[in-house]
Amino acid sequence: MITLAIAEDHQALIDGMKLFFKDEADIMLVGESNDGEALIELVKNKRPSVVITDIRMPKCDGIMATRIIKSKYPETKVIAFSMFDQDEAIEQMKAAGASGYIMKNSSLQTVLDAIRTVARNETFFDDAITAKDSHTKEAIILSSREKEILRLVGEGKSSQEIADALNIGKSTVDTHRKNIIKKFNITGKNDFLRFAVERKYDF
Numbered sequence: 001m002i003t004l005a006i007a008e009d010h011q012a013l014i015d016g017m018k019l020f021f022k023d024e025a026d027i028m029l030v031g032e033s034n035d036g037e038a039l040i041e042l043v044k045n046k047r048p049s050v051v052i053t054d055i056r057m058p059k060c061d062g063i064m065a066t067r068i069i070k071s072k073y074p075e076t077k078v079i080a081f082s083m084f085d086q087d088e089a090i091e092q093m094k095a096a097g098a099s100g101y102i103m104k105n106s107s108l109q110t111v112l113d114a115i116r117t118v119a120r121n122e123t124f125f126d127d128a129i130t131a132k133d134s135h136t137k138e139a140i141i142l143s144s145r146e147k148e149i150l151r152l153v154g155e156g157k158s159s160q161e162i163a164d165a166l167n168i169g170k171s172t173v174d175t176h177r178k179n180i181i182k183k184f185n186i187t188g189k190n191d192f193l194r195f196a197v198e199r200k201y202d203f
Contacts, residue, residue, distance in 0.1 A: 002119045005031045005048040007039035007065065008081065009057050013104070017052075020108045027115060036060025043069050043076055050115050055082045055089055063092050070097030077118040081111075090125075095194065100124035142180065149176045154196035 004027055008014050014032050021027050031042040037059040043051060051069065055062040066078045079100035080093040090101055099118040102110060103126045110126070117124040142150065145166075152162045159177065163170040177192070186192045 002027045002050055002115060003030045003046070003048040004028065004115060005033070005039065005042050005046060005051045007033045007036065007042075007051065007053040007057060007062065009034045009054060017108065017111065021112070024112065027112075034058075036062060036065035039065050040068055043073055047073060048076060050077045050079065050119055052079045052081050052111070052115070055080055055093065063089075063096050066093060066096040066098055077121075079114050079118055079124070095191075102126045142183070143176075146176050146180050149173060150180055150196050150199065153177070153193065154199070 004021070006014050006017060006029065011034065018029060018032075021029060030046045030048050033039040033042050035058045036053075039051070039053060039057075040060065042048075051066075053062040053065060057065070060068075062080060062082075066080070069076055069078060074097075077100075078093075078096075078098045079102060080089075080098050081102055081104060082089060083104045093101055100114045100123060102114050102124070106126055114124040148166060149162055152165065157165065159170050159173045163173045166173070180186075181192055184195065186195055
């Protein structure tokens with residue numbers, strides 16, 4: 001049984017989802033909230049297996065709520081539910097620990113598919129977001145050396161270890177790293193490491 005909590009500041013959206021889910025034998029709604037603070041308390045008390053949360057909410061937004069939930073209750077899967085498909089919002093929710101991201105104009109069947117997918121410890125991102133991400137990857141071209149270095153960074157190797165493995169200078173590795181960071185407009189060392197881990201086999 002998938003236990004579900006919904007956080008959304010528009011009650012009509014919650015009510016619509018509740019009606020849709022009530023006939024699904026494998027999903028049980030255990031609570032709802034209209035702000036981020038109430039969501040955190042709800043997760044604390046009910047421990048749902050899946051949470052659907054809006055990003056823009058009063059008191060505590062969905063990004064912060066997700067970060068807190070995942071730090072305290074890592075077994076709970078979080079799906080972002082938003083009107084926004086900006087890269088920044090998507091990346092912030094991923095960084096916070098969300099397993100999925102769906103748009104509010106998606107069908108209720110898509111929402112249902114997302115719930116069941118993340119409950120299986122998989123990720124689910126709206127088709128519009130996936131298409132956008134694919135377009136971005138295709139538009140940015142990495143050299144074969146940059147691809148090698150990105151893969152090795154993703155495997156946890158330092159610049160010196162990469163230099164030794166590829167028989168090149170450490171300064172050359174650092175230059176390639178800077179070029180990759182610039183191409184993808186990545187800010188911060190930790191963001192680059194996370195990007196490398198997630199994308200090391202994409203190119």
